[in-house]
Amino acid sequence: MNHDACLSDGELLRYHRQINLKGWDLQGQERLKRSHVLIIGLGGLGCAASQYLATSGVGRLTLLDGDRVELSNLARQVLHSEASLGQHKVVSAARRLAELNPYLQLQALAEFADELNLPDLLHDVDLVLDCSDRRSSRELISWCCRAAGVALISAAVIRFEGQVVSFGWQPDEPCYRCLSQRFAEPDGSCVTNGVAGPLVGMVGSLQALQAVKWLSGAAVVPGGQLLLIDGRTLEFMTLTLQPDAECSICGQRHRLSA
């Protein structure tokens, strides 16, 4: 975390409407400036989430994605354009994010998250946003974040279905595997199942909202809280996940401590 958190006059004016929020205050804005967030995946969720983290005043973003921009991405991945077709998504996204906020420090890594690079990347990160598009990736990211003790906000969207879940890794909290092995969840790929672009934007924005609340201290973000969204009916359901004693990742710990 960067400890140089003095806000310039330009920053005070830029973030004035947030600083005025009860519970956010100047201290919350300074905490945002000191924060470093790792965003994994710069597709639809990552585009939506990263633009609000950038404009909200998070001090430092690291973008991680080995994918390149394709024409079929442009219906929902709003940081990319026809001019960025064929470019790495992290390069295209970083260029646009830098335009949105000149105070932002950006690092763009054109590689996919794996068990080799994640432990190093998590070393000086305050929070991870999982905006990846595979269940196996989300389980790996959860495993690595839990091992490193780095808070995680994970999301997924397929068809008209979306979900957001937060993990702070308190002793009584579940992990992502507790969720994925018990609940019907978005799986498969957007290529074969399709996905509603505005829903992706909404779910990514919800990730950003949870992130700025967590980092600023403006509101509580309960670990293990799962939000399920039906984009067809606009039904929202919030559940509090309990640790699964049979979970292959964290279940053993709970059996030992029972």
Ligand SMILES: [Zn+2]
């Ligand atoms: Zn678990």
